[in-house]
Amino acid sequence: MRGVVMRTPGDVRVEERDNPKIVEPTDAIIRLTATCICGSDLWPYRGVEPADHQVMGHEYVGVVEEIGEQVTTLKPGDFVVGSFVISDNTCEICQAGFQSKCVHAEFVAQIGTQAEKARIPHADGTLVATPGQPDDDLIPALLAASDVLGTGWFAADAAQAGPGKTVAVVGDGAVGLMAILAARQLGADRIIAMSRHPERQQLARYYGATDIIEERGDEGVAKIKELTGGLGAHSVIEAVGTQESFMQAVGATRGGGHLGYVGVNHEVKIPGIELFFAGIHTLGGPAPVRRYLPDLIQRIWNREIDPGKVFDLTLPLDQAAEGYRAMHERRATKVLLSI
Amino acid sequence: MRGVVMRTPGDVRVEERDNPKIVEPTDAIIRLTATCICGSDLWPYRGVEPADHQVMGHEYVGVVEEIGEQVTTLKPGDFVVGSFVISDNTCEICQAGFQSKCVHAEFVAQIGTQAEKARIPHADGTLVATPGQPDDDLIPALLAASDVLGTGWFAADAAQAGPGKTVAVVGDGAVGLMAILAARQLGADRIIAMSRHPERQQLARYYGATDIIEERGDEGVAKIKELTGGLGAHSVIEAVGTQESFMQAVGATRGGGHLGYVGVNHEVKIPGIELFFAGIHTLGGPAPVRRYLPDLIQRIWNREIDPGKVFDLTLPLDQAAEGYRAMHERRATKVLLSI
Numbered sequence: 001m002r003g004v005v006m007r008t009p010g011d012v013r014v015e016e017r018d019n020p021k022i023v024e025p026t027d028a029i030i031r032l033t034a035t036c037i038c039g040s041d042l043w044p045y046r047g048v049e050p051a052d053h054q055v056m057g058h059e060y061v062g063v064v065e066e067i068g069e070q071v072t073t074l075k076p077g078d079f080v081v082g083s084f085v086i087s088d089n090t091c092e093i094c095q096a097g098f099q100s101k102c103v104h105a106e107f108v109a110q111i112g113t114q115a116e117k118a119r120i121p122h123a124d125g126t127l128v129a130t131p132g133q134p135d136d137d138l139i140p141a142l143l144a145a146s147d148v149l150g151t152g153w154f155a156a157d158a159a160q161a162g163p164g165k166t167v168a169v170v171g172d173g174a175v176g177l178m179a180i181l182a183a184r185q186l187g188a189d190r191i192i193a194m195s196r197h198p199e200r201q202q203l204a205r206y207y208g209a210t211d212i213i214e215e216r217g218d219e220g221v222a223k224i225k226e227l228t229g230g231l232g233a234h235s236v237i238e239a240v241g242t243q244e245s246f247m248q249a250v251g252a253t254r255g256g257g258h259l260g261y262v263g264v265n266h267e268v269k270i271p272g273i274e275l276f277f278a279g280i281h282t283l284g285g286p287a288p289v290r291r292y293l294p295d296l297i298q299r300i301w302n303r304e305i306d307p308g309k310v311f312d313l314t315l316p317l318d319q320a321a322e323g324y325r326a327m328h329e330r331r332a333t334k335v336l337l338s339i
Numbered sequence: 340m341r342g343v344v345m346r347t348p349g350d351v352r353v354e355e356r357d358n359p360k361i362v363e364p365t366d367a368i369i370r371l372t373a374t375c376i377c378g379s380d381l382w383p384y385r386g387v388e389p390a391d392h393q394v395m396g397h398e399y400v401g402v403v404e405e406i407g408e409q410v411t412t413l414k415p416g417d418f419v420v421g422s423f424v425i426s427d428n429t430c431e432i433c434q435a436g437f438q439s440k441c442v443h444a445e446f447v448a449q450i451g452t453q454a455e456k457a458r459i460p461h462a463d464g465t466l467v468a469t470p471g472q473p474d475d476d477l478i479p480a481l482l483a484a485s486d487v488l489g490t491g492w493f494a495a496d497a498a499q500a501g502p503g504k505t506v507a508v509v510g511d512g513a514v515g516l517m518a519i520l521a522a523r524q525l526g527a528d529r530i531i532a533m534s535r536h537p538e539r540q541q542l543a544r545y546y547g548a549t550d551i552i553e554e555r556g557d558e559g560v561a562k563i564k565e566l567t568g569g570l571g572a573h574s575v576i577e578a579v580g581t582q583e584s585f586m587q588a589v590g591a592t593r594g595g596g597h598l599g600y601v602g603v604n605h606e607v608k609i610p611g612i613e614l615f616f617a618g619i620h621t622l623g624g625p626a627p628v629r630r631y632l633p634d635l636i637q638r639i640w641n642r643e644i645d646p647g648k649v650f651d652l653t654l655p656l657d658q659a660a661e662g663y664r665a666m667h668e669r670r671a672t673k674v675l676l677s678i
Contacts, residue, residue, distance in 0.1 A: 092570060093594050101594020101618045103569070230442070231431060246611060255432050255440020255624070261615070268611025272585060272603035276623050279440045285594070285618030 003115030004056045004320045009047035010328075012321040017055070017112075020119035025070035026088075028123030030080060032062040034143045035113045036311065037323050037335045039173060040263070045324055048265075055112025056320075058084040059146040061139060062339075064127075065117070073124045079134055080127040081297055082120055083289035084108045084147045089125030099125070099290035107286075114320060116339055128293040131301055138300060140308030140336055144178065145296040148334065149307040150289030151262045152178025152239070153296065156186055158260025158283035159235035163187040168224050169209070170249045171239030172200040174310040174334045175262055177207055179237040181305060184208025188235070192227060194220055194248075200333070203309065217244055221251035232257060238284070241265050247274070255279040262287055311336040342454030343395040343659045348386035351660040356394070356451075359458035364409035365427075367462030369419060371401040373482045374452045375650065376662050376674045378512060379602070384663055387604075394451025395659075397423040398485040400478060401457075401678075403466075410462045417468040420636055421459055422628035423447045423486045428464030438464070438629040446625075453659060455678055467632040470640055477639060479647030479675055483517065484635040487673065488646040489628030490601050491517025491578070492635065495525055497599025497622035498574035502526040507563050508548070509588045510578030511539040513649040513673045514601060516546055518576040520644060523547025527574070531566060533559055533587075539672070542648065556583055560590035571596060577623075580604050586613070594618040601626055650675040 003017040020029055036059045044051035064078045074080065087094050087102035094102050104122055111118050120126055134142060141149075152175045161167045161183035169176050169183070172195035183191050184207060193209035194216070195201045201212050213223045224233055232254035238246055238261035246261065246268050253259045261284035275282075299305045313332035315323045316339075323335035342356040359368050375398045383390035403417045413419065426433050426441035433441050443461055450457050459465055473481060480488075491514045500506045500522035508515050508522070511534035522530050523546060532548035533555070534540045540551050552562045563572055571593035577585055577600035585600065585607050592598045600623035614621075638644045652671035654662045655678075662674035 092568075096595045098595030098618060229431075241611075243611075256435045256437030256627075264611035264615045266612050270609040270611055270614070272580075272582075272607025272609055273605050275609065275621075276600070276603045277625070279437055279624030281620065281622045282614075283620045284615050286616070288595075 001116040002317060003112055005053055006044055006051040006056050007053050009051045010045055012045070012324045014318050014320055017115060020117050022066060022068045023119065024121060025068040026122050026124065027068040028064050028071055028074055028120050028127060029066040029117060030062040030120060031065045031117050032060050032113060032115065032339045034139050034339060035060045035337050036143055037327055037337065038147060041324070042328055045328060055115070057112050057114030058108040059143060060108070060113035060118065061142045061146060067123060071123045074127060074129055078129040080129050081142050081145050081293060082108070082127045083150065083293065085286055085289070086121050087125045087290050088122045089290060094125065097288055097291045099288040100286040114317065114337060116317070126290060128297055130297055140311045141300045141306060142297065143336060144307035144310055145293060145300060147289065148174040148310060149178045149296055150292050151175050151287040153182040153292050154287035154289070155179045155237040155239060155260040155262045156182035158258065159237050160258040161186045161188045161235045164189060165234040166190040166192065166228055167235040167237065168192045168194065168233035168252045169237045169239065170194050170245050170252070172197060172204055173239060176237070176239035177203055177310055178307055179239055180204055180209050181207040181307060183235070185299070185305060192224060192233065206309070217248055218251070220248050224252040228254070234258070235260070239263065241268070243268050246270065250275060250278050250280065253278060253280045257281070258283070260284065310334050314338060340455040341656060342451055344392055345383055345390040345395055346392050348390045349384055351384070351663045353657050353659055356454060359456050361405060361407050362458065363460060364407035365461050365463065366407040367403055367410055367413055367459050367466065368405040368456060369401040369459060370404045370456050371399050371452060371454065371678045373478050373678060374399045374676050375482055376666055376676065377486060380663070381667055384667060394454070396451050396453030397447040398482060399452035399457065400481045400485060404456070406462060412463045413466060413468055418472050419466040419468050420481050420484050420632055421447070421466045422489065422632065424625055424628070425460050426464045426629050427461045428629060433464065436627055436630045438627040439625040453656065453676060455656070465629060467636055469636055479650045480639045480645060481636065482675060483646035483649055484632060484639060486628065487513040487649060488517045488520070488635060489631050490514050490626040492521040492631050493626035493628070494518045494576040494578060494599040494601045495521035497597065498576050499597040500525045500527045500574045503528055504573040505529040505531065505567055506574040506576065507531045507533065507572035507591045508576045508578065509533050509584050509591070511536060511543055512578060515576070515578035516542055516649055517646055518578055519543055519548050520546040520646060522574070524638070524644060531563060531572065545648070556587055557590070559587050563591040567593070573597065574599070578602065580607070582607050585609065589614060589617050589619065592617060592619045596620070597622070599623065649673050653677060
């Protein structure tokens with residue numbers, strides 16, 4: 001089968017890889033329908049992380065081709081959406097809703113779903129079947145559920161976005177936009193998007209932002225305070241992951257408020273004393289997408305939400321290299337690869 | 340009146356200070372019955388923070404002597420317990436239970452309650468009257484409610500200690516011991532105290548610890564994992580405030596678990612990536628003691644809890660200098676000053 005391999009930073013190829021086979025009785029083999037390129041895939045692309053002939057991709061939707069003998073909730077032919085972290089969905093941690101910290105957790109990035117097929121371990125606990133074969137126009141939305149939507153939703157949930165709340169979203173990338181969508185769906189009164197890109201501001205408003213703030217850092221915090229009677233937002237979502245954006249998010253959260261964060265880079269060092277005196281709740285980490293998948297799939301199936309708009313470029317798998325370039329050069333926010 | 344003044348680091352005097360007077364109509368003047376020395380008072384004592392003829396003390400119980408004309412819930416003669424942070428208890432932040440982040444928040448340390456009297460601003464929102472005049476033997480317990488008990492209780496609450504939970508407590512000082520008491524009262528199944536001092540281990544068991552771990556750092560984390568089926572504790576309380584103890588607390592918390600922390604020093608820098616991949620809830624800050632005071636006072640009044648045992652040395656106010664020395668030299672855990 002064909003699959004993306006990053007030979008060295010920036011050198012993305014579509015190469016012939018071995019067809020996956022059932023190894024464990026809880027595995028499923030899926031034939032991918034679509035996959036995509038994540039902002040985190042740019043880390044090795046840009047050399048921020050090492051890259052040495054590694055497989056790529058962790059977002060995916062597809063059709064079950066074969067199942068191991070212990071798989072009970074899926075059958076060949078089912079269309080499935082999977083989380084970017086493998087989970088058994090039965091351990092104590094999964095049962096508490098933190099499937100990304102499952103005792104059997106494994107990052108799908110190690111499997112590499114920018115490919116024609118993939119072996120998914122713990123298939124029952126990782127994949128969720130859609131109610132039927134989806135219409136083509138639903139594919140991007142279902143694919144988004146696999147990571148960016150699930151991650152944005154977790155961020156909004158972690159920030160306790162909901163009725164009566166003012167939510168501030170730091171970051172206007174795909175995850176930030178999905179967090180806006182989630183905050184809106186969760187019933188937040190007011191959603192402040194921090195964005196300085198006109199086309200993303202537009203998308204932010206489409207997904208439910210009621211206010212836009214262009215300022216960053218301390219000025220951005222001051223602006224949030226100004227809009228919230230000096231108190232700060234009840235719920236803040238951090239969807240950038242730099243030192244500045246993280247501290248901006250801390251500063252924007254009111255005392256006793258909730259900060260949900262879904263990515264930080266290796267350079268971030270949080271001054272303990274600042275976090276302490278902020279007096280806020282925080283929850284972050286790789287999103288337990290599997291917890292939200294059944295609900296998100298249903299909302300997409302019912303056409304209540306349209307997260308697919310975050311993909312602004314679609315290319316065939318063979319042109320993966322161009323997809324990486326487009327994201328690297330910021331010509332695209334998020335690239336869908338059709339297979 | 341007499342009051343403690345720290346002239347320079349380590350130079351503690353009991354000097355003549357001006358008698359406090361009502362300034363705002365929401366003030367109360369209280370005659371202190373007892374006060375105490377906090378671990379944080381040792382920071383300027385040891386020169387970790389500057390000290391220049393400053394008043395000291397933020398924990399206090401006493402009798403109302405005079406009230407401003409807008410004070411409605413207290414009257415002269417009432418015995419009161421106060422929080423170590425001034426709060427109006429009516430603003431949006433207070434109503435959400437985060438009185439230590441009140442829009443009128445002010446640290447009582449600036450007022451200095453190691454003295455015969457004190458002016459307490461926002462008296463209705465800061466002080467709580469006991470049901471009547473307390474018996475003498477209840478004074479230490481009521482005094483503990485003012486900070487160490489309230490802080491330990493907040494830490495246990497922030498860590499969501501409760502039925503079905505395994506709680507780990509990092510730190511066996513007064514606050515850590517009070518967090519054990521709180522976790523027990525909140526119904527935790529199992530309480531693991533991290534302590535290597537025999538006499539504090541004994542007190543930890545008295546207050547409800549079911550297990551003691553002497554190891555620290557990575558070894559301490561490994562031991563917690565060993566006791567929790569490899570998962571980590573549901574609820575972890577950080578009551579030390581150093582880099583090592585904070586990261587030990589992060590490591591001891593299971594994915595999706597809750598970390599409550601109630602003090603960090605200026606050196607603590609939390610690696611964002613470690614906190615992220617831990618996938619845990621955190622809540623910390625100066626404790627909103629006022630939220631808990633009515634309940635804590637009632638539990639003490641009913642003699643359901645006995646937090647007063649954390650005081651292992653009682654001295655008259657005039658011997659404050661000896662009290663500081665005893666704590667500095669670790670001859671005492673916590674010193675009560677009677678007035």
